[in-house]
Ligand SMILES: CC(=O)N[C@H]1[C@@H](OP(=O)(O)OP(=O)(O)OC[C@H]2O[C@@H](n3ccc(=O)[nH]c3=O)[C@H](O)[C@@H]2O)O[C@H](CO)[C@@H](O)[C@@H]1O[C@H](C)C(=O)N[C@@H](C)C(=O)N[C@H](CCC(=O)O)C(=O)O
Ligand SMILES: Nc1ncnc2c1ncn2[C@@H]1O[C@H](COP(=O)(O)OP(=O)(O)OP(=O)(O)O)[C@@H](O)[C@H]1O
Ligand SMILES: N[C@H](CCC[C@H](N)C(=O)O)C(=O)O
């Protein structure tokens with residue numbers, strides 16, 4: 001593609017070299033540069049792409065896009081484009097390169113601390129079941145109409161993201177649903193995408209390793225809604241204290257959902273059981289196969305977005321009665337000994353509280369809750385003592401274990417968790433760093449009628465230790481213990 005066309009939507013400060021040059025590929029990673037590539041130098045968290053400009057040229061890059069003064073020498077065979085912001089330029093160039101695919105889809109972004117995967121995946125299933133070709137970009141998996149692709153992030157980098165959206169357009173998809181993480185908004189990964197709608201689920205503590213404080217985290221999320229166009233919808237959970245704040249300055253059409261207040265989309269709960277929940281949405285009764293108050297919020301968001309996108313109400317309600325939880329989200333496995341294991345991706349204090357309360361609601365004190373939980377390494381450390389405290393408070397027995405230690409010592413993470421308990425309380429808990437052993441111990445302690453909650457890793461099929469992902473799957477571990485093999 002001709003360079004001048006590629007940079008048409010960028011805020012260009014200066015151009016040195018031939019603007020008509022033909023570009024053969026685009027990347028922000030010098031290690032992926034091929035002859036004729038355009039390389040965008042982006043300042044990152046670990047390193048600065050500007051330091052790899054020399055390397056990119058050595059590998060054959062013919063265009064360099066940058067936003068900081070260059071000290072390197074200029075080569076006459078290379079075109080240098082100085083832009084206002086490289087991360088934004090990367091997103092705009094990626095969209096152009098793939099023919100602005102988001103403009104040819106009805107793209108809906110879901111943001112919030114918890115519930116993004118659940119809401120985005122259920123929307124994808126909803127639209128597929130109504131016969132619409134659709135795509136999904138989520139933490140668990142990406143789908144282009146029925147075809148499955150593994151993923152690396154909750155929200156992909158702009159080049160990969162736009163490549164997927166292009167694949168969706170080429171496959172005839174009309175709708176696309178994606179998770180929008182706060183990291184992605186902050187790093188401009190979704191910049192310039194044309195959204196047909198945005199959904200806010202909730203905001204509670206997470207990622208305080210990355211964002212300076214809760215206010216910055218909240219403001220980053222809000223900026224996603226600030227940038228929505230006027231023909232899009234902004235659908236928000238007004239039972240969350242930041243729900244209205246999120247849509248305060250958006251140009252998009254505002255809609256609300258709630259279980260407690262007057263709202264455009266409203267639900268009530270009648271009866272909770274282990275197999276599901278009897279609810280009412282906008283006055284219509286239905287039984288869903290989901291457990292937990294938080295899942296009623298997720299389903300309500302799905303209902304609201306489906307209606308706003310033009311689906312028929314009866315079809316939507318009928319589909320809500322048949323869809324099932326996403327892998328690793330409140331996934332229940334019955335043991336032959338009469339207790340239940342629940343695998344759940346709760347990896348924030350709020351998610352853990354919600355999932356434990358949901359178990360209490362259906363257990364009605366007729367059994368004990370044994371919780372196995374750990375916290376991820378090289379992530380928000382301040383959530384560790386809180387998660388430990390809540391797990392202790394809401395369980396009959398807790399076993400602290402490892403999640404993904406990444407580059408930290410497992411015992412250091414466990415110590416941060418234990419700091420959330422008093423000395424007396426610490427004597428009540430078991431600390432077993434080996435996750436396999438921890439799960440085994442919990443299942444050995446369980447009596448008929450009990451629940452073993454295994455929290456934090458959900459669908460993940462690995463444990464990340466010192467940069468290596470070792471195969472590990474909570475569900476597989478439980479099935480081995482229950483059914484052998
Ligand atoms: C902290 C974080 O978000 N990091 C993301 C960020 O990387 P970074 O800023 O560290 O990049 P860097 O390594 O400093 O490099 C800067 C630039 O130099 C380039 N470079 C680097 C080395 C080299 O040899 N040559 C070269 O050109 C890099 O390609 C990059 O363009 O930009 C990269 C490209 O988009 C991401 O892959 C990377 O995700 C890392 C792997 C990650 O783990 N991110 C997690 C925290 C994340 O994003 N999570 C959210 C979900 C969170 C939630 O649950 O809500 C997600 O959306 O997945
Ligand atoms: N609406 C909700 N409110 C609070 N907690 C929720 C909600 N939905 C799900 N959870 C809890 O959070 C966990 C993760 O759910 P889900 O994967 O849908 O969230 P997510 O926002 O995609 O997470 P991530 O940030 O890792 O992408 C679930 O296993 C459950 O424990
Ligand atoms: N998307 C989340 C995943 C956390 C999952 C948990 N198992 C962990 O490793 O901390 C994050 O990047 O914080």
Ligand SMILES: [Mg+2]
Nearest residue numbers: 116117139154
């Ligand atoms: Mg997710």
